[in-house]
Amino acid sequence: MSAALQNIQFDQGPSGRWFFVAHDGKQHEHVMAVRSFPVAAPEEGIALVDVDGKELLWIPHLNQLTEAVRAKVLLAMRQREFMPQILKLYGVSSFVTPSTWDIETDRGRTNLLLKGEEDIRRLSASVLLVTDGHGVQFLIRDLAQMDRYSRKLFDRFL
Secondary structure, rough: OOOHHHHOOEEEOOOOOEEEEEEOEEEOOOOOOEOOOOOOOOOOEEEEOOOOOOOEEEEEEHOOOOOHHHHHHHHHHHHHHHOEEEEEEEOOOOOOOOEEEEEEEEEEOOOOEOOOOHEEEEEEOOOOEEEEEOOOOEEEHHHHOOOOOHHHHHOOOO
C-alpha cells in the first residue's frame, strides 16, 4: 500500500457530504469518489475529487484500501452513480420501436421505453448498455448469463 493510501480518512459528515483527510492531515470537504471505468473495471482507477473536479487522491485499485475506507468509498460511489443492472426481461410491448420493456433490475421491477435500436450499445461481447427514453442507462453485465427467454427477446433488437 502506498504512503498516500495509508492513514487516510474518508467519511460522511452530518450534512451527508463526504470529506477526505489525507495522510498529511489536510481535510478536504465536499469530496466525490469517481470511477474511471465504471463498467469495464469498476474496482480500478478511482479518484477522490473536490467540488471543482480536482483530483485529491488516485486509488489504483480498491483492494489497496483498508476494509473500512473501501466500504465508505463504495457507498459514496453507489450514492453518486445510478446504473441499474437488467437481470431479466419479462416482455416487450412490440418488436418495433418505440417499445416498452417490462424488466427486472437489481433495484426492482420496472418498465423502460426503448426509442430505437441505436439506444442499445454493445460494450463487449456480453456487456450491453441500454438507454431508455428518459436518459436512464441500464447495464446488462453478461447477456449470456440471462435466462433463455430474456436472451431470445434481446436478440430481436440486436
